[in-house]
Every structure is written in C-alpha cells, then in structure tokens.
Amino acid sequence: MDFGLNEEQQMVVDTTRAFVEAELFPHELEVERSGVLRADLRQEIQQKAIEAGLYAANMPVEVGGAGLDTMTWLLYEKELGKANYALHWTCVCRPSNILLACEGDQRDRYLMPAVRGERHDCQAMTEPGAGSDLRGMKAFARADGDDFVLNGTKHFISHADVADFAIVWVATGEEDTPRGKKKLITAFLVDKGTPGFTVREGYRNVSHRGYPNSVLEFDECRLPKSQILGELHKGFEVAGKWLGATRLQVASTCLGRSERALGLALQYAAERKQFGQLIGKFQGISFKLADMAMELKAAELLTREAAWKYDQGTVTEADMSMAKLKATEVLAHIADEAIQIHGGMGLMDELPLERIWRDARVERIWEGTSEIQRHIISREMLRALGA
Template sequence: MDFGLSDEQRMIVATTRAFVEAELYPHEAMVERTGHLPMEVIREVQAKAIAAGLYAANMPEEVGGAGLDTLTWLLYEKELGRANYALHWTCVARPSNILLAGTAEQRERYLLPCVRGEKWDCLAMTEPGAGSDLRGMKATARLEGGDWVLNGTKHFISHADLADFAIVFMASGEEDTPRGRKKRITAFFVDKGTPGFTVRDGYRNVSHRGYTNAILEFDNCRLPAAQVLGEAHKGFDVANTWLGATRLQVASTCLGRAERALGLAISYAAERRQFGQQIGKFQGVSFKLADMAMELKAAELLTREAAWKFDQGTVTEADMSMAKLKATEVLAMVADEAIQIHGGMGLMDELPLERIWRDARVERIWEGTSEIQRHIISRELLRAVDG
C-alpha cells in the first residue's frame, strides 16, 4: 500500500477543498441558525458544483460521474465533510450507488437524472420498530394481481422531503433458514405522487441542521413489477452488494470535520495567551493536541487501508466497521477537546465547533451504531477461531 497521493488525487483534494471553502462555508451560518436550506441556494451551488465536475463524482464515468476509485472518492468525501452536512450532501449530491443495480430502463428513469442534478433519491429502510434489525421490519409488500401492494411506515428517512423518489425496502414473505424462518426483503422504486404514498415531516434533530428526515407512509400503495429494484425477495443481496462502502463514506466525512476542528484548536492554542504565554505551551493543552492528532491519524489510516482493500477486492466487513467506528468516535473526542481548548468561546455559534460537536453525535448511530460495528468486528474475530 502506497501512503502517498498521486498528482491527480492531490488535485482533486485541492479542488474540492477550495470549492468547499468558497461555496459552502459562506452559507453555513444561515443554515445553522435557520435550520433551513433554501432551494435558490441549492440550485446556485449545485450549478457551480456541476460546472466544477464535483457533482455525482462517486458515479462511474459511463453514467456521467467522475469514475473515482474508492480511495480517491473517500479523499473527496473527506473534503466535503468539512462543511455543514445539508450543504454538501444536497448541493454537491452523490446519488446512492444502489441505483447502479437497476435495469437499463430504471437507470434512464432514476439514475441518470440524479447524476445530471435533475432529481434526488432517498433510501428507506428504518422503521419505528426496526432499526439495526432489518429483518424485524413490519412494513410489507404482497403480490396482488401482478402488482405489488405496499403497506407500513418508515422513519428517519434522510432528505425524503426533497427527493423525487424513494428506494424502499419491504418485507415480502418468509423463507426457511438454518436459524428458523426469516423474512424476505424486496427493494422498490416509489415515485413521489404515487397513490397511497405519503411523505410527512419527521423529527427535529440536534445534528445536521438543514438536513431533514421524514416519515414515509404506505397505505395500499400499488406498484407494477417493473418498480422492483433487483430481484423480488433479494433485497438483502442488493443492499449488501451496493451499500457496503457507505460506512467508509461516513468515516471520511467525519475525518474532514475532525481535521477542521483540530486545525481551529491548534490555531487558537498558538494565538491565545494566558499567564504570559501561549496556552499551547501548557501541558494540559499541548497533550490534548497531541492525542487529538494521533487519534485522527489512526482513524485516517484505518479508513485509507479499508478503501485500498476495497479496490483490491480484499476488504472485509470488519475492515469497514473498524474504519467507521474509529472515525466516528475520534470525531466526537476531537470536537469535544477542541471546545475545551477554546473554553466558553467554543460553545458560541460564531465558530463552527459547537456545530461539529452536535453533528458528531449522530455519526455513532446511523449507518450502523457503534455497538453494531463492534458486533461485526468481534464476530469476524471469533469466526477465525470457530471455523
């Protein structure tokens, strides 16, 4: 594994960072204080992101994306992660790569408009009674006269209010397994405006202001078979094939925010004077900076290694879980210590630190809680012994 970056990777990092600082940072205070990202801002920044070649950069070249390898994509994600989440996710959208699992017709209808910035997608799995345990979902899809009829509720669905369609996972039957009967899952495309499909406002969230969540309700929502993504009853296969790297994406955006917080803490420790000297010269502060830098480096190395292994085809579930777990917990530590170094000013919204601190909390919950990541890691360790 080469720890150095290529000229192309350095150029992508520099271009993305410059865009974030020039086009996203200026809107952060407005979004944080209002909790709202106006459509005129979205369209303005989106147009600039498309012109800069940064929009939908996670997608392959053959569908209009940048065709980045996994490591380069995550370097790009890290730079975007420095900014308010609603701004970078909405204005510099990265459509879910699960859209690549669609048929040629589905790609034309759903994938390509998202790449061009004409549509947004959202992914709906979580339910009030089924978060980490997806097979515990209660929302159902049943075949009736050649159509599928969907019933049930999904919640915590990110940016569903903005999305033009949802990719929805539903329990579609049961199957016998060595551990007893388990639910089968099927994925569907559901367009906004489909009869029986309602999007309601979700919950007020302490993290990621401006980045909304919604409640999706399905009441005898009828869909033709052509709306199935992948094969019927094979929703888990689709998800496992196309969604694995999302944990690395979370890790990378966390690294960007942690690096921004550390940079602010270092600058403040060098500039702020107390008792006749820079506060960075006091051991109580200098050791914090050392620990923050060391832990951030460890998280970045774990994430880069997992990205490299992903492209080699050797990555394991534990590799990705370690990266996600370490990066999210390091972000929480770095944000907290950066505020401590700043003292009272760290909690004021004149600085981005209180936002980074608040935003850090959700990262240890979504895309698999820290407990789920530890379960995946320990399960892989034990399998090596149990055979």
C-alpha cells in the same frame, strides 16, 4: 500500500477543498441559525458543483460520473465533510450507488437523471420498530396480480423532503431457516406522487441542521413489478453489492470535520495567551493537541487501508466497521477537546465547533451503531476460529 497522493488525487483534494471554502463555508451560519437550506441556494450550489465536475463524482464514467476509485472518492468525501451536512450532502449530491442496479427503463427514469442532477433519491430502510434489526421490519408488500401493494411506515429518512423518489425496502415473504422463519426483503423504486405514498415531516434533530429527516407512509400503495430494484426477495443482496462502502463514506466525512476542529484548536492554542504565555505551552493543552493528532492519524490510516483493500477486492466487513467505528468516535473526542481548549467561545455559534460537536453525535448511530460495528468486528474474529 502507498500512503502518498498521486497527481490526480491531489487535484481532486485541491479542487474540492477550494469549492468547499468558497461555496459552502460562507452559507453555514445561515443554515445553522435558520435550520433551513433554501431551495434557491441549493439549486445555485448544485449548478456550480455540476460545472466544477464535483456532482455525482462517486458514479462511474460510463453513466456520466467522475469514476473515482474508492481511495480518491473518500479523499473527496473528507473535504466535503468539513462543511455543514445539508450544504455538502444536498447541494453537492452523490446519488446512491445502488441505482447502478437499475435495469432497462429504470436507468432512463432513475439512474441517469440522478447523475445529471435532474432527480434525487432517498433510502428508506429504518422503521419505528426496526433500526439495526432490519429483518424486524413490519412494512410489507403483498403480490396482487402483476402488482405489489405496499403498506407500512419508515422513519428517520434523510433526503425525503427533496427527493423525487424513494428506494424502499420492505418484506415480501418469509423463508424457513434453522433459526426459524426469516423475512425476505425486496427493494422498490417509489415515485413521489404515487397514490398511497405520503412524506411527512420528521423529528427535530440536534445534529445536521438544515438536513431534516422525514416519515414515509405507505397505505395500499400499488406498484407494478417493474418497480422492483434488483430481484424479488433479493433486497439485501442488492444492498450488499452496492452499498458496501457507505461506512467508509461516513468515516471520511468524520475525518474532515475532525481535521477542521483540530485546525481551529491548534490555531487558538498558538494565539491565545493566559498567565503571560500562549496556552499551547501549557501541558494541559499541548498534550490534548498531541492526543487529538495521534487519534486522527490512526482513524485516517484505518480508513485509507480499508479503501485500498476495497479497490483490491480484499476488504472485509470488519475492515470497514473498524474505520467507521474509529473515525466516528475520534470525531466525538476531537470536537469535545477542541471546545475545551477554546473555553466558553467554543460553545458560541460564531465558530463551527459547537456545530461539529452536535453533528458528531449522530455519526455513532446511523449507518450502524458503534455497538453494531463492534459486533461485526468480533464476529469476524470468532468465525476465524470456528466459533
């Protein structure tokens, strides 16, 4: 495994970093203080991202994307992750890879417009009573002739405010297993404006201002079977095939924010004087900086190894869980220590540290809580021993 960056990877890093610093950082304070990402600003930055070749960079070349390998894609995500989440995620959009499961007419209606920036998707799995336990979802679609009728509620749905359509997972039946009945899950493509589909304002969130969550309600929402994404009852299989690297994406954006926070702390420690000397000379500060740098490197190495293995086809669930777990917990640690080094100024919104600190909290919850990641890691270890 080569830890150095090749010419293409360095170019992607440099291009993305320059774009983030020039086009995203200047708007952070506005979004953070207002809690709103203006539609005209979103459209302006999106167009610039398209012109820079950064939009939909996660998608294959054959559908109009950049065709980045996993390692290069994650380097790109790390640079984007340094900015306010609404700015980098909503404006420099990466359509969900699960859209690659589209077939026939679905490709022209959903996949290709999403890659071109003409349409936007959102993912709807989580429910008020079913978070990590997705099999516990209550939303259900019953067959009615050649149609399916959806009923139920989803919440904590990101992007739904700007999305043109939702990828919705609902139960479509049950099967008998040695552990009892298990729900069969199917993914549907649901356009906004479909009768019976309502998007409501979600909850006020301490993390990621300007990037709201929504509540999705389905009340006798009728869909033709052509709206099934993948196969009937195979929703988890299609998600597993196309969404596997999502935890690595979370890890990478956390690495970006960790690096930014550490950079600010290091700069402050090299400039701020107390008691007649730079505060970086005090062991209480210098040891913090050393620990922050060491933990960041450990998280980055775990993420890069998982990315490399993903491209080799040898990655395991535990590999990706370790990367996600370590990077999210390291971000929380570094953000907190960076504020401690800055003292009172660290909590003021003139600096991005208080934002990074707030935003860090959700990372240990979404895309699988830290507890779920530890469960996946230990389960894989025990299975190797037949337990």
